Amino acid sequence: MSRNFAAALIRAVTGIRMIPAARCPSPPAVYFANHASHLDFISIWAALPPETRARARPVAGRDYWCATPLRQRLASEFFRAVLIERQHVTVANNPLAPMVAALAAGDALIVFPEGTRSTDGRVHEFKPGLYHLAAAHPAVPLVPVHLQNLNRILPKGDILPVPLIASLFVGEPMHLAAGETKAAFLARAREAVEALGRTRQAA
Amino acid sequence: MKADAEIFWLIGGIGGLLLTASAVTFVLRRRAGAKGGAVLENLAARVRAWWVMVLVFSLALATGGIGSVVLFAFVSFFALREFITLAPTNQADHRTLFWAFFVITPLQYYLVAMEWYGLFSILIPVYALVFVAARGALQGDSRGFLERTAEIQWALMVCVYCISHVPALLTLKIPGYEGENGKLLLVLVLVVQMSDVLQYVFGKLFGRTPIAPTISPNKTVEGFWGGALSATALGTGLWWVTPFSWWEMALMSFLIVLLGFMGGLVMSAIKRDRGVKDYGQLIEGHGGMMDRIDSLCFAAPVFFHLVRYIHT
Numbered sequence: 001m002s003r004n005f006a007a008a009l010i011r012a013v014t015g016i017r018m019i020p021a022a023r024c025p026s027p028p029a030v031y032f033a034n035h036a037s038h039l040d041f042i043s044i045w046a047a048l049p050p051e052t053r054a055r056a057r058p059v060a061g062r063d064y065w066c067a068t069p070l071r072q073r074l075a076s077e078f079f080r081a082v083l084i085e086r087q088h089v090t091v092a093n094n095p096l097a098p099m100v101a102a103l104a105a106g107d108a109l110i111v112f113p114e115g116t117r118s119t120d121g122r123v124h125e126f127k128p129g130l131y132h133l134a135a136a137h138p139a140v141p142l143v144p145v146h147l148q149n150l151n152r153i154l155p156k157g158d159i160l161p162v163p164l165i166a167s168l169f170v171g172e173p174m175h176l177a178a179g180e181t182k183a184a185f186l187a188r189a190r191e192a193v194e195a196l197g198r199t200r201q202a203a
Numbered sequence: 204m205k206a207d208a209e210i211f212w213l214i215g216g217i218g219g220l221l222l223t224a225s226a227v228t229f230v231l232r233r234r235a236g237a238k239g240g241a242v243l244e245n246l247a248a249r250v251r252a253w254w255v256m257v258l259v260f261s262l263a264l265a266t267g268g269i270g271s272v273v274l275f276a277f278v279s280f281f282a283l284r285e286f287i288t289l290a291p292t293n294q295a296d297h298r299t300l301f302w303a304f305f306v307i308t309p310l311q312y313y314l315v316a317m318e319w320y321g322l323f324s325i326l327i328p329v330y331a332l333v334f335v336a337a338r339g340a341l342q343g344d345s346r347g348f349l350e351r352t353a354e355i356q357w358a359l360m361v362c363v364y365c366i367s368h369v370p371a372l373l374t375l376k377i378p379g380y381e382g383e384n385g386k387l388l389l390v391l392v393l394v395v396q397m398s399d400v401l402q403y404v405f406g407k408l409f410g411r412t413p414i415a416p417t418i419s420p421n422k423t424v425e426g427f428w429g430g431a432l433s434a435t436a437l438g439t440g441l442w443w444v445t446p447f448s449w450w451e452m453a454l455m456s457f458l459i460v461l462l463g464f465m466g467g468l469v470m471s472a473i474k475r476d477r478g479v480k481d482y483g484q485l486i487e488g489h490g491g492m493m494d495r496i497d498s499l500c501f502a503a504p505v506f507f508h509l510v511r512y513i514h515t
Contacts, residue, residue, distance in 0.1 A: 015288075015483075119294075155294045162300045163280075165288040165483060 003078070007053060010046035014039060014153060015165030019047050023170050025141040027055040027108040032130055032144060034123045034193050035112035036151035039166075043150055044110050045079065047168050057102055058110040061086045082109065096129060100136045109133075113189065117156045123194050126186040134176035134185065141173035144189065146196035169196040209444045213389050214261050221257060224250045248488025256486070256495075260392070264385050269316060271370040271388065276312035281492040282362035283308060285482040289473070290354040295344035299335055299355060307331050308363050315367055318374040327364040332356055361470075362493070365500045368507040375507075377446050377514045386444045391506050393441075394456050395463040395498050398434035402464070405429025419471040422464075431460045446514050455509065462505055463498035470497035 011017065029052075031044055041058040048056050062083040065075040075081040082102050084095035099109055111133075113126035134142060149166040171192050176185055228247050235243055263270035287300060307327065314323040335355050339348065369391065373384045406426025414422045438456025442449040470493060474482065483491025 015284075017484075149288065151294075152288075152292070152297070155297055158297055160298070160301045162287075162297060163284050163304055165284060 003053070004050060006078075007046035007050075010042055013163070014043050014046075014150065016043050016047050016168045018049060019168070019170050021049040021051070024049055024052045025143065025173050027052060028103045028106050028137065028140050029108045029173070030103070030130070030133055030140060030142045031056075031108065031110045032113050032142060032189065032193070033110070033147050034118065034145075034197070035114050035116065036118045036121070036147070037154050037156065038117075039150045039154050039161075040112065040117075040147055041110055042079075043147065043166065043168060044145060048108075052108055055106065056108045056110060057082050059084060059099060059112075063087055086115075096132050096136070099129070099133055103133065103137045103140055113186070117151075119156050121151070123190060123197070126190045128182055128186065130189055131176070131182045131185050138176055142175065142189065143173050144171035144192035144196060145169065146171075146193050148197065169199075171196050207383065209383075210264075210386055210389070213386060213393070213441070213444060217257055217261075217393065221250070221254055224253070245488050250488075252487050252489055264389065268370070268373045271373060271385075272312055272316045275366055275370045276309065278492060278496060279308055279312070279363045279366045280304065281485060282366065282482075282496060283358055285485075285491045285493045286358040286362050287355070289477045289479065289482065290351075290358060291347075292351050292354060293344065293346070295342040296339060296351055296355065298342070299338045302334070302338065303331075303355060303359055307334075307359060311363050311367050312370075315371050315374065320371075320374065323367070323371065327359050331359050335359070361500050365504050366496060368503040369499060371507055372510065375511055375515055377510070380446045380514070383444075387446075387510065390438065390441050390445055391459065391503065392499070394434055394438040394459050395502050397437055398430050398460040398463050399467065399498050400430075401433045402426045402430025405433075415468060418475055419468060422468065422471075427464060431457070431464065434460050446510075451513075455506070458509075459502045459506055462502040466501040467498045470494075470500070 031048075033040060033044060041060065045053060045056055045058060057080050059082045060075060062085055065071050065081060065083055075083060082098050084098065085093045086095070099111075102109060111130065113130045114124045115127045118124050130142070134140075146169045147166065148169075149164055152162065152164050153166055154161045174189065174192060180188075228243070228250050232243050232247060259274065263274040283304060287303075292300065311323065311326055314326060336352050339352050339355075369388060372388045372391065375384060375387075377384070402422070403426070406421060406423045406429075409425040409429060410421075410423035412424040413420060414424055414427060435453060435456040438459065439449060439453040442452035445452055447455060470482075474480065481490030482493035485491050486495055489495050
């Protein structure tokens with residue numbers, strides 16, 4: 001219940017509306033989006049219909065989310081985040097392993113393939129993680145998401161929010177095509193996110 | 204504020220109008236059956252939203268002054284939110300916007316509540332004008348500086364300054380009308396909103412000749428005159444609750460209606476330029492807050508100053 005309430009509150013503050021259940025493939029699934037604000041993952045989390053949200057797990061950097069006890073509790077207990085190593089990656093803490101395991105367990109992941117928040121309004125090159133997930137679980141639908149205005153509500157490097165209205169656009173699920181190279185797949189996935197932003201601006 | 208019989212007559216009359224609207228909508232939908240379509244669905248949603256808006260507005264009036272001040276402070280806040288969302292400000296404006304939402308807007312309404320007319324009337328046109336420009340320049344980003352600055356200043360003028368003149372009507376000291384200003388507020392909002400509704404109705408029934416097809420294709424000459432004249436008649440018919448004589452109120456009503464039309468047209472031009480149909484989705488069937496109050500933006504300050512000039 002408190003999760004539904006938190007999600008409703010986040011939607012009210014950001015102005016983002018719930019995604020119709022018909023547009024959300026049932027988990028396991030991967031939601032991937034552009035990244036420009038701290039609000040990005042909680043906004044996607046809050047926009048998912050409750051059944052999907054119950055299985056949704058944001059993928060986040062261990063360095064940030066384990067820095068204070070409060071963040072650690074929020075990440076592990078409230079959001080059930082999949083925390084991954086960003087700085088000292090070794091074979092033993094391979095960031096892909098927990099994500100692949102979460103998909104195998106039937107969860108939905110929320111990922112930001114750019115790896116860090118963009119400050120110039122552009123969608124940057126995708127890191128290869130999304131490709132490896134798609135290769136490990138070829139049947140899992142990959143859902144592109146475009147987030148708008150969240151960086152105007154809370155830009156990178158600021159702590160004071162401004163109450164503007166953000167939007168979230170969901171595209172058609174995609175899969176890794178047979179024989180598709182890593183570079184081609186990542187470019188196609190990035191283009192899917194960018195295209196959602198363009199159709200919005202033209203509308 | 205005095206709880207005199209007249210204000211109950213007014214609110215009762217509005218309730219009667221809403222009952223009629225609900226009944227007409229019900230009959231139209233029943234007659235149309237399954238093929239009712241989007242127009243009737245939208246009409247029903249609009250009428251439902253009107254009930255909520257009238258209820259909230261009446262409750263705010265019933266508290267005396269403070270409820271109306273708080274209500275319109277929220278109206279301004281939500282309108283500003285929609286307006287700035289459409290305005291292409293950039294990251295350098297972030298802190299300026301924080302001030303606009305959380306300092307300037309509450310301060311303007313605080314000045315209404317404490318009835319400090321001298322500062323209320325210049326806070327935004329003088330001090331916020333200077334502050335927004337200076338704060339922006341200190342941020343050091345010159346790209347589109349004039350556009351960005353002007354957009355924030357305009358947003359504050361239209362969404363906050365102009366709208367704050369609605370509850371400010373309660374602060375006017377009109378000899379022989381003490382404690383009755385709530386009725387002025389009610390009449391202003393009623394005439395402006397009924398003019399919108401009647402222009403919509405006349406436009407749907409008889410509309411042929413567009414007034415400004417490149418800006419608002421739904422506004423027609425026939426709709427405008429039908430709505431403007433009938434709303435003026437309505438306002439004139441309510442002269443007995445105002446401090447005006449009937450012919451003064453007729454002129455006043457026509458002016459309010461005209462300014463309401465201009466306000467709606469100007470806010471439509473902004474929407475059209477940004478490529479959107481509505482400012483938001485806050486009010487079911489109506490669009491955003493800004494879509495509902497666009498016609499109050501210009502009418503409220505002019506009405507306020509005319510009443511002030513003539514009667515105080």
